Amino acid sequence: MDEIRLIERLEQPTVGVRQVVRSDGLPDVFARAVPAVAQILPRLGAVPAGAPYARYRGPLSEAVDVEVGFPVVEPVPDDAVGSVTVPGGELRADHLPAVRAVEAVHAGSYEELATTYARMEDWVAEHQLALLDQSWEIYEAGPESDPDPATWRTRIVLPVTGPAVGAG
Numbered sequence: 321m322d323e324i325r326l327i328e329r330l331e332q333p334t335v336g337v338r339q340v341v342r343s344d345g346l347p348d349v350f351a352r353a354v355p356a357v358a359q360i361l362p363r364l365g366a367v368p369a370g371a372p373y374a375r376y377r378g379p380l381s382e383a384v385d386v387e388v389g390f391p392v393v394e395p396v397p398d399d400a401v402g403s404v405t406v407p408g409g410e411l412r413a414d415h416l417p418a419v420r421a422v423e424a425v426h427a428g429s430y431e432e433l434a435t436t437y438a439r440m441e442d443w444v445a446e447h448q449l450a451l452l453d454q455s456w457e458i459y460e461a462g463p464e465s466d467p468d469p470a471t472w473r474t475r476i477v478l479p480v481t482g483p484a485v486g487a488g
């Protein structure tokens with residue numbers, strides 16, 4: 321895992337599929353949603369602005385409210401996505417909000433993401449910050465780019481509130 325740091329994120333327009341699923345169904349959601357959204361973006365006139373993401377709203381529990389998609393260069397009008405159907409969920413034009421967040425890059429398999437989350441949550445508590453009700457992951461490198469989990473990189477973003485954190 322890379323260093324944990326406090327950052328300011330700018331708002332980023334997105335196009336994704338949002339649904340509520342069982343947590344053990346997340347791999348199937350990603351397998352369906354990422355290629356479906358990637359295929360639809362050109363029909364919407366949207367240009368990807370980076371790697372796919374998964375945005376989680378509320379606590380991660382047995383049932384998960386997740387949105388899977390891509391950041392895009394320019395916002396897509398709501399009426400453009402309203403006419404498009406995708407398997408397994410509602411296509412939506414949205415955005416990742418401008419927010420103060422704690423960020424780290426997890427290196428390795430998805431099965432070990434919980435360890436990185438635990439370290440980040442400890443860092444948040446240690447710095448007297450409070451987690452907000454959402455988080456997201458950006459899949460910078462994964463099984464589609466290399467089957468070796470040692471090469472996978474997942475950027476984890478945990479929006480927070482609380483006092484300023486000094487360097488050091």
